[in-house]
Amino acid sequence: MSVTTPNNDATAPRTLAAAGLPRRVRKALESALALVSAELDNYLGAMLDEFEQELFRLADRARNPGSESNFVQALRTFRLNRSDLVPQLMLELEASLATLRAPPAAQGKASVREAGSHLLLTLVEDAAMDEDGILREIASRQEGRATLAMHLLGQRFGVLAGSPAIDAARLPLGPQSVCRALRTASRALDIGVESRELLFRLFDRMVMGHYAPVLEKLDAALDREGVLPGLTYVPMRVRATAREQAHEAAANAAPGQAASRPRARGTGEAAQGAPGPAAGAGRPAGNGERGSPAVDGRSTGHADAGAAHGHGTGATHADLQRPHTGWMAETSSAFENSDEQADYQALQQLMAGRRALIGKLRPGQAASAAPPLSTDDVFRALGTLQAAPEASPRNLMDIRQSLLAQARQKRGKGASLSQRDNDTFELLHMLYGQLEGEISRDAPASALLRRLQLPLLRVALQDPAFFVRAAHPARQLLNTVAETAAKWLDKDDFDPQLLPPLQQAVSHVIDKYDGDDAVFEDSNRALQAHLQAQVRRAEMLERRHVEAARGKEKLEVAKLRAGKALADMLGDQRIPKFSRALLNQAWADVLTLTLLRQGEDSQEWQGQLDATRRIIQACGHGADAADPALATHVEGALSQVGYHAEEAAIIANRLTSSRSDEDDPASRTELAMKLKARTRLGEDSARARRPDLPPRTPEEQARYEQLRVMPFGTFIEFVTNQQGDVVRRRLSWFSPVTDNALFVNQRGQRVGEHSLDALARMIVADQARIVTAERGRLVDRAWQAAMRTLRSFAGRGDAPAITGDGLP
Known part of the structure; x- marks a missing residue:
């Protein structure tokens, strides 16, 4: 069901008072609507203020009179009608609650009757399709961020509706319902398509970005109202006998057909019939399944067709090559829609190929005869190390040796790791090895990265999605900490006020994590609040510099027009x-x-x-x-x-x-x-002293034309020395009149200007490069480097990416 599909039944009630609902049901729905209204009110007000300012800015920097006139007209109309949007939005949300007990079949028949009355097939306008796509993207992103709350709310609203659990498409006050309400309410503004799309983008960033906590509060409120009180989500745990049967079945499988399922939480082997990472992606992630990313040793080394040819990735080549515009450590949703099961299986094949090659290089080395530790034992032993006082920094291989030595001391005989758990150690070690090359060792946050090794190792042992899901909470925290220590940060780019929240987030994980991924989510949530505050400060400072640069451009335009008028009169x-x-x-x-x-x-x-x-x-x-x-x-x-x-x-x-x-x-x-x-x-005395440069080469001209259509906010890396070190700068604005481009750092501070001509020449000379989405997140980039190393072991250097983020 599309997020923009309205209720076509003209006789449907529009208010809760007219819906004829039982008193207790109506009271619960009224409370739910009041809560959402109160939570969204401030965000909606801020969104409308920002929308008005953005229309003004767009009109001010319009490159042709037609666009300027359109934005000025949209601004004038918006100011007349802005007070209608929020009330109309709330009316639409109330209407969605009022039809809660309307049978879906009846609604479907109404839609068919309405469609059939036209007796014609019509094409959907491109603008309507674009809006539908934008709203669908917004809704799906928020559903992914609040999976558990959505699941529980579906159950609770199903009780209120007197029906089975309600899915996300029909869930009242769910992301799709709110997006539908916004689209209908936005018609009251009487603005054009381009302005509506701008409104939807701001709604996504300034309102829906805060909606996941609202859904959690709504779930808690319905719980207090007595709607399925105490409802929670507890995953099924597989019994030990079932685990043993699954392991035996996997061992007896034919080569290339071995089971590649993730393990259930807290188990050491594969759970029989358990779904892979992708299968569980849409389910609540509270205390959900854990599994292992380990590789089945009986694989042939050839991934299945879908994974081997990149069918499992969720991003297109165009997505990967689009410019990166996110601020440091900002969460990104560009690569969240991947086929995790296919990526997971392909990762298994790569590890199998690596083991096969190592076996050929070391033919005399036999496999260890020591009995393997179960994953539960490894998990608990790592927990003991995690809880111990901090010692000198160790890498993952040292941790593995220490773990096996403790097991030998405790058992009185040698111990080893299972193939799956050993693969997990190897993979995380490879990832950390690549990260070490991307971060500055003397950065304040670099020590925090090493402190995260043990909790991340425990996560990876239990949850295969850590390696293949870009949006995994543990992976997001790792990326945030790593990016604050990245080599491409200049000494003034890191805000010292961010260090205490980083330390608190890492300490919270170390102190609290014992198998519940919600600990990482809590740390991420607290840390993102500080990061968003920093981003708002950076954007505010950036806007000031942009306004100053636009003032200089206006002066330059006036200077050119005045000079032309004078030249015409002088003749x-x-x-x-x-x-x-x-x-x-x-x-x-x-x-x-x-x-x-x-x-x-x-x-x-x-x-x-x-x-x-x-x-x-x-x-x-x-x-x-x-x-x-x-x-x-x-x-x-x-x-x-x-x-x-x-x-x-x-x-x-x-x-x-x-x-x-x-x-x-x-x-x-x-x-x-x-x-x-x-x-x-x-x-500009500096500009006046610039020497005349030779004409641009065809390659430089192509780069120049590319830069002139580059979106504002694109990050560009500049080479700073002969060793190839780079610093990342944000292209905040450029003038098509003066050719000047304004650059700021990660804190929004102005760091200089370049002409687009000089920038194009620098790019061609490999002294600068545009940062694309595939190079945006540091952890994803490090993971891709680790995968290239794996492919070289397996003799598959041209194989596609295996991440869940779609990077090549």
């Missing part, structure tokens, strides 16, 4: 050379300032143009004596652009008379020297 008229120089410098500044402040349609601008004509006439054909009225006007105008009274009087006297260049050469030379030393209005 081929014969006036003294020095008088022409004064016109092109001193008086041109006057015209520029007037045009900038008053605009082309103002009386002041027309007055200055008239004065210019009189000046040109006086210089070319006037009397030797200056026109007193015109000289007074010119002197006053020059004083407004910063000329001292004495200089202004001399220049005004020159511009309002026809004195030749030979008259009083000493005073003329002195005035010329003063003008040469003077900085003109809006003059």
Whole structure:
């Protein structure tokens, strides 16, 4: 069901009072609506304020009069109708609650009758399809973030509806329902398609980004109302005998057909009939299944067709090559829709190929005869190490040796790890090895990355999704900590105020994690609150710098228009050379300032143009004596652009008379020297000193054209030394008029400007590169490097990515 499918039954009740619901049901629904209304009110108000500001900004920077007119009209209409949006949205949400007990079949028949009455097939407008896609994306993303709450709410609303559990498409007050309500309510604003899409994007970022906690509060409120009180989600645990049967079945399987299922939480072997990572992706993730990413040793080393050819990935090549615009450690949803089961199976095949190659290189090395530890024993032993006081930093191989030594000491005989658990150690060790090459060892957060090793190892032993799901909470926390220590951060990019929240998040995981992924979610939630506050500060600072840069652009545009107007009036008229120089410098500044402040349609601008004509006439054909009225006007105008009274009087006297260049050469030379030393209005001395460069090559021209259509906010990495170290900068804004591009750092601080021409040449010379989505997240990039290493072991260097994030 589409998120934009309305209720087509015209007779359906629109209010809870008219729905004829039982008193207790109506009371529970009224409380639910009041809670959602109160929670969303502030977010919706902030969204509307930001939407108004964004329309103003878009109108201000529009590149053609048509676009500017459209945005100005949208802004005017929005200001008239903005007060209608929130009430209409709440009415739509109430209507969705009022039809809770309407039978789905009846609604479907109403839709068919309505469709059949037209007796025609029509094409859906592209704009409607785009809006539908945007809203569907918003809803699905929020459903993925609140899986457990959605599951429990489906059960509770099913009780209120007197029906089985309600799915996400029909769940009242669910993400799809809210998106439907917004689309209907947005019609009250009477704005165009482009403006509506902007509104939906802001709604996603400023409202729905906070909706997962609202769903959790709603679930708690219904629990207090007595709707299935005490309802929770507890996964099925597989008995030990079943585990043993599953292990025996896997051992007897034919080569290439061995079971590749994740294990149930707390088990050491595969659970018979248990679903793979993908199968469980849509279910609640509270205390859900754990499994192992380990590899079955009897695989042939060839992944199945779907995984081997990249069918399991959720992102297209275009998605991967789009510019990366997210701030440091911001969560990304670009690669959440992957086939985890296919990725998991392909990962198994790669590990099998690695073992096969190592076996060929070490033919005399026999497998360990020591009995393997169960995953439960390994998990508990690692928990003991995790709870121990911090010692000197150790890598994962040291931890493995320490674990086996403790087991030998405790049992009195040798011990080993199962193949699956050993693979988990190896994979995480490879990931950490790649991360070590991406982070700065002297960064404040680098020690926190090492402290996370044990909790992450325990997660990976129990949950195979850690390796194949980009949105896994443990992987997100790892990425956040790693990115705050990344090598591409400059010394001023890291905010010292972020270090205490990072330390608290890591300490919370170390102290509390004992198998429940919710601990990572709690740490992520607390840390993201601090990160979002930092992002808001950075964006606010960035906006100030952008507004200043736009002001400079307006000055440059005014300067160009004023210069053209003056050149048109001068034409081929014969006036003294020095008088022409004064016109092109001193008086041109006057015209520029007037045009900038008053605009082309103002009386002041027309007055200055008239004065210019009189000046040109006086210089070319006037009397030797200056026109007193015109000289007074010119002197006053020059004083407004910063000329001292004495200089202004001399220049005004020159511009309002026809004195030749030979008259009083000493005073003329002195005035010329003063003008040469003077900085003109809006003059960029650094830009004026730039040397003329040769024409761009075809490759440089292609890069230049690419940069001119690059979205604002794109990150670009600049090479800083001969060793290849880079620093990442954000392209906040560029001017199509001046060709200047503004760059800020991760904290929104201005770090410099480059021309797009120079930037294109730097990219071609490998001194800069555009950061794409595939290189955006540090952990995903490190994981891809680890996978390339695995593929080289398996002799499959051209195989596709295996991550769940779709990176090649």
